Amino acid sequence: MSQEKPKLNLEDHFSFACHRGLDCYTSCCRDVNIFLTPNDVLRLKKAMGLTSTEFLHKYTDLVVVPGRHLPLVQLRMDEENNKRCFFVRSHGCLYYADRPWACRMFPLDERPDGGFTVVADPKKCHGLIKGDDWQVKEWLKDQGATQSKEADGSYDGLAGHHLMKNLDITNDQILNMIVTALWDVDGFRKMVLNSSFLDKFELEPERIDAIKTDDTAMMDLGYDWVRFGLLGQKTLKLKDQDQQAAGGN
Numbered sequence: 001m002s003q004e005k006p007k008l009n010l011e012d013h014f015s016f017a018c019h020r021g022l023d024c025y026t027s028c029c030r031d032v033n034i035f036l037t038p039n040d041v042l043r044l045k046k047a048m049g050l051t052s053t054e055f056l057h058k059y060t061d062l063v064v065v066p067g068r069h070l071p072l073v074q075l076r077m078d079e080e081n082n083k084r085c086f087f088v089r090s091h092g093c094l095y096y097a098d099r100p101w102a103c104r105m106f107p108l109d110e111r112p113d114g115g116f117t118v119v120a121d122p123k124k125c126h127g128l129i130k131g132d133d134w135q136v137k138e139w140l141k142d143q144g145a146t147q148s149k150e151a152d153g154s155y156d157g158l159a160g161h162h163l164m165k166n167l168d169i170t171n172d173q174i175l176n177m178i179v180t181a182l183w184d185v186d187g188f189r190k191m192v193l194n195s196s197f198l199d200k201f202e203l204e205p206e207r208i209d210a211i212k213t214d215d216t217a218m219m220d221l222g223y224d225w226v227r228f229g230l231l232g233q234k235t236l237k238l239k240d241q242d243q244q245a246a247g248g249n
């Protein structure tokens with residue numbers, strides 16, 4: 001019987017120190033499953049000077065797990081370079097300041113039942129052998145994982161919504177809507193500004209101005225659209241028929 005790893009709470013402590021002097025340095029940035037949150041994509045694409053559409057196409061794979069409420073956007077590893085992360089260099093992560101939430105958490109991960117676990121294996125992750133004393137909550141704060149989690153609050157709220165389990169994300173139309181609205185902020189902006197979206201929905205003029213340039217405002221609209229379209233929530237207001245006709249076809 002496999003032994004379950006101990007559960008840690010925010011107040012608990014663990015020992016860890018990762019630094020360039022370790023022989024395992026950057027080995028963990030290889031052949032690893034990293035699932036990107038919408039906020040992860042937003043930060044990385046900005047840091048790289050790409051659109052989210054380009055970033056998703058170049059560096060991610062979409063994973064649809066039947067029975068799971070939301071699709072997963074997985075960071076692609078470089079098959080031609082021993083499955084290393086495209087962003088790892090000998091000195092560390094090229095986009096360290098904007099690294100994904102999962103990379104900030106490591107060597108910890110969240111447990112589905114709440115709390116945390118040290119997921120890394122000390123045989124491979126030598127920073128666990130002789131490290132500094134960390135309280136879990138201090139570690140999360142130090143790494144920016146807490147802040148990153150807060151920025152993805154809408155995502156967590158949506159993923160945990162009880163109605164999400166009724167969705168069929170193997171349906172291409174639903175899948176496309178979710179991925180575009182939540183992860184592909186630039187693709188969604190293009191769609192909103194170049195379709196009849198603004199003729200159909202009543203949005204404040206200030207909000208329309210904001211979504212043109214502000215990615216966070218655009219992403220907020222994406223969440224509202226998904227909640228309106230898929231969960232039937234009143235997050236957006238449809239214009240009446242006369243207004244829609246006056247808005248042009």
Ligand code: SF4
Binds near residue numbers: 017025124127
């Ligand atoms: S100590 Fe762990 S986290 Fe740090 S480089 Fe080594 S394997 Fe990666």
Ligand code: SF4
Binds near residue numbers: 096
């Ligand atoms: S994004 Fe950065 S920290 Fe995360 S696996 Fe890639 S190189 Fe490592």
